[in-house]
Amino acid sequence: MARAKKAKKKPAKRTSKRAPAAAPADVEQQIIAAVRRIPRGRVSTYGDIARVAGLPRRARLVGTLLRQTSAKLPWYRVINASGRSSLPDGSDAQRRQCSLLEREGVEVRRGRVDLSLYGWPARDQPLDELLWKLED
DNA sequence: GGGAAGGCCGCGC
DNA sequence: CGCGCGGCCTTCC
Numbered sequence: 001m002a003r004a005k006k007a008k009k010k011p012a013k014r015t016s017k018r019a020p021a022a023a024p025a026d027v028e029q030q031i032i033a034a035v036r037r038i039p040r041g042r043v044s045t046y047g048d049i050a051r052v053a054g055l056p057r058r059a060r061l062v063g064t065l066l067r068q069t070s071a072k073l074p075w076y077r078v079i080n081a082s083g084r085s086s087l088p089d090g091s092d093a094q095r096r097q098c099s100l101l102e103r104e105g106v107e108v109r110r111g112r113v114d115l116s117l118y119g120w121p122a123r124d125q126p127l128d129e130l131l132w133k134l135e136d
Numbered sequence: 137g138g139g140a141a142g143g144c145c146g147c148g149c
Numbered sequence: 150c151g152c153g154c155g156g157c158c159t160t161c162c
Contacts, residue, residue, distance in 0.1 A: 024146090045157085045158085046156080046157050046158075047157065047158050047159085050157090050158090057143065057144055057145095057157095057158075057159090058144060058145075058157095059144085059157040059158050060143095060144065060145065060146085060155065060156095060157050060158085061144080061145065061146075061157090062156090062157080063155070063156045063157055064145085064146065064147080064155065064156085064157095065146095066156060067155080067156055068147095075156090078156080079156090080156075080157065080158085081157075081158060081159085085156075086156035086157075087156055088156085093156090094156095097156095
């Protein structure tokens with residue numbers, strides 16, 4: 001077969017070491033699933049959600065999705081790595097997030113949540129173990 | 137606690 | 150098509 005019909009196949013230039021491609025719709029579902037997995041009374045960060053969703057380093061995408069999705073999600077359980085809400089300070093949305101969390105028993109002191117207490121998944125746990133347990 | 141730098145990437149202009 | 154900006158993160162200072 002000298003001359004295969006597909007002379008010009010896809011370059012597939014993936015310069016960085018990022019996870020193999022995934023259709024946008026799948027990525028979205030992955031993230032949604034991860035957010036739904038956050039237990040009641042706990043919180044998670046954008047970066048952690050990305051990791052759990054199998055999309056390391058794509059924290060921003062989580063934020064973007066949360067901003068625009070209309071899916072039913074416990075969006076308020078997702079906060080930033082400093083333990084604070086990433087919504088505009090003083091906004092209604094932020095107040096709502098705070099009260100929703102407190103309603104679940106999450107302590108919010110001076111606008112901050114102690115991730116070592118309420119963070120999910122637990123910080124000190126290796127990812128491979130997480131994938132086994134996927135809980136707590 | 138706070139800044140800067142680099143990473144990552146979808147989206148709108 | 151290029152560029153800037155996100156509900157961001159980590160590392161380093």
